[in-house]
Amino acid sequence: MKVHDFAYQVAVHTMELLEHAHHYKISEAHRKEVTATILKQVDAIIKKASEPKKQK
Numbered sequence: 001m002k003v004h005d006f007a008y009q010v011a012v013h014t015m016e017l018l019e020h021a022h023h024y025k026i027s028e029a030h031r032k033e034v035t036a037t038i039l040k041q042v043d044a045i046i047k048k049a050s051e052p053k054k055q056k
Contacts, residue, residue: 003042003046004039004042007038007039007042007045008038008039010038011034011035011038012031012035015031015034
């Protein structure tokens with residue numbers, strides 16, 4: 001599975017959880033906007049997740 005496919009599936013699953021568990025209603029337009037944004041930002045998200053954790 002490609003990383004972009006995985007990110008898309010995580011975004012969709014998150015929206016489904018919000019709808020079913022927390023009774024949010026997400027319009028189709030917002031779904032498309034959110035998934036498109038996630039797909040555009042996948043590389044930045046991976047880079048940020050790969051950075052060493054900062055100690056406080």
